Amino acid sequence: MTHSSHGLLDPLDPIRLALPSKGELADGAVDLLKSAGFKVKRTSPRQYEAQIAGRPRFHVVFMRPTDIVTQVHEGRCHLGVTGGDLHAERAAQADQARIVLPDLGYGGCRLVVAVPESWVDVAHMIDLAELAHDFKTRGRAFRVSTKSPRLVRDHFHHWGIFSFQIVESDGALELHPSLGIADIIVDLTSSGTTLKDNRLKEIAEGTVLESSAVLIGHTPSLRTLLAEGDDGPLAHLLDAIEGAREAETCHHLEVVGGRPMVYGDADAEKVAAYLAARGASQIYRGEVRDEEGRIGWRVTARIAAGQVVACQRALFDLGASRIVALPTHFVFDRERPRAFDRLRAELLGSDAKPAPTATLPTAVPAPEPPAASPTGSA
Ligand SMILES: Nc1ncnc2c1ncn2[C@@H]1O[C@H](COP(=O)(O)OP(=O)(O)OP(=O)(O)O)[C@@H](O)[C@H]1O
Numbered sequence: 001m002t003h004s005s006h007g008l009l010d011p012l013d014p015i016r017l018a019l020p021s022k023g024e025l026a027d028g029a030v031d032l033l034k035s036a037g038f039k040v041k042r043t044s045p046r047q048y049e050a051q052i053a054g055r056p057r058f059h060v061v062f063m064r065p066t067d068i069v070t071q072v073h074e075g076r077c078h079l080g081v082t083g084g085d086l087h088a089e090r091a092a093q094a095d096q097a098r099i100v101l102p103d104l105g106y107g108g109c110r111l112v113v114a115v116p117e118s119w120v121d122v123a124h125m126i127d128l129a130e131l132a133h134d135f136k137t138r139g140r141a142f143r144v145s146t147k148s149p150r151l152v153r154d155h156f157h158h159w160g161i162f163s164f165q166i167v168e169s170d171g172a173l174e175l176h177p178s179l180g181i182a183d184i185i186v187d188l189t190s191s192g193t194t195l196k197d198n199r200l201k202e203i204a205e206g207t208v209l210e211s212s213a214v215l216i217g218h219t220p221s222l223r224t225l226l227a228e229g230d231d232g233p234l235a236h237l238l239d240a241i242e243g244a245r246e247a248e249t250c251h252h253l254e255v256v257g258g259r260p261m262v263y264g265d266a267d268a269e270k271v272a273a274y275l276a277a278r279g280a281s282q283i284y285r286g287e288v289r290d291e292e293g294r295i296g297w298r299v300t301a302r303i304a305a306g307q308v309v310a311c312q313r314a315l316f317d318l319g320a321s322r323i324v325a326l327p328t329h330f331v332f333d334r335e336r337p338r339a340f341d342r343l344r345a346e347l348l349g350s351d352a353k354p355a356p357t358a359t360l361p362t363a364v365p366a367p368e369p370p371a372a373s374p375t376g377s378a
């Protein structure tokens with residue numbers, strides 16, 4: 001059992017936030033923070049410390065993703081962005097580092113079992129179990145190269161494989177079977193290109209873990225930060241990241257229509273039903289007037305960015321006169337549980353503030369509606 005030995009955070013102390021210095025996770029962290037309004041001011045990639053514009057409490061340090069788990073566990077860093085796989089591999093030892101946001105929306109990959117393509121009889125973990133048994137009967141070690149020995153052991157044990165030898169290595173694992181360093185590998189993949197280019201294949205039930213970039217925090221420091229409440233820096237950071245993530249994938253859609261001098265929202269109803277069928281959410285209908293006071297209707301909704309162009313013809317056919325889709329920067333939904341509230345309930349228990357009960361319909365903080373004329377259709 002380990003304990004945190006450094007940097008217990010006092011209220012108002014600087015908050016050390018560790019970001020990946022290189023590799024697959026590096027750029028996405030800075031981009032995500034920027035989209036959340038936390039712009040990291042770093043003048044060169046060789047600079048390992050940075051500030052966040054207008055947020056003097058945050059002090060950014062750049063380090064290797066594996067080290068981030070250790071430093072957050074030991075409390076030298078209070079928060080950190082790293083790979084979900086790296087945290088999971090070390091979770092048992094680094095027990096003071098806990099997940100704060102489980103999916104930052106980038107760095108998606110899978111930790112998979114891969115065998116040589118030439119092994120035509122091995123297509124499933126059960127085949128691998130038989131093979132490992134054969135190796136054992138012939139007195140040979142069944143060698144598995146990986147960066148994640150603990151996760152591999154758990155997965156293999158789950159499939160009844162106990163006779164194998166882990167070869168721990170830090171990179172280019174795909175080369176190991178052909179060089180004879182190991183018989184198979186368990187490595188990360190996203191596009192699958194590296195496995196294919198090295199004549200390796202995945203096998204069924206061989207996904208050990210699905211991973212993406214995560215935000216982790218040092219548990220004792222999180223307690224201190226949570227106590228700073230809804231207007232403290234942790235609440236601001238988590239709300240901003242969640243609001244930006246929520247906004248990322250969807251557009252705010254505004255559809256306007258209506259016949260001059262005729263009010264009746266039959267068209268709006270059809271438009272709303274059509275949008276719902278296309279997977280839109282938060283669909284609201286209302287009355288609008290154009291510059292001359294003529295009444296029309298307006299439907300607003302949140303819709304996947306990729307759906308907008310596909311929808312527009314049908315919306316015109318249903319009576320729309322104008323369609324505007326806007327990217328959003330932040331979306332906050334009163335009904336959506338906040339990471340901050342969840343964490344506060346977990347770590348501060350009864351001190352936790354209950355989530356607000358909504359009395360009004362939820363609303364997208366949409367940009368000002370464009371001055372669209374409701375007239376002009378059908
Ligand atoms: N192909 C990939 N696609 C998406 N994410 C990946 C991919 N490969 C790795 N990752 C994520 O990035 C993390 C760090 O891997 P990466 O290979 O970028 O670092 P590294 O350069 O190997 O780090 P180190 O400094 O320890 O060598 C992985 O643990 C995983 O979470």
Ligand SMILES: O=P(O)(O)OC[C@H]1O[C@H](OP(=O)(O)OP(=O)(O)O)[C@H](O)[C@@H]1O
Binds near residue numbers: 170173187191
């Ligand atoms: O499925 P793909 O899209 O081809 O990606 C897979 C590769 O990405 C990672 O390597 P990385 O570039 O991080 O280098 P590494 O060998 O040092 O891990 C991983 O270890 C694989 O080698």
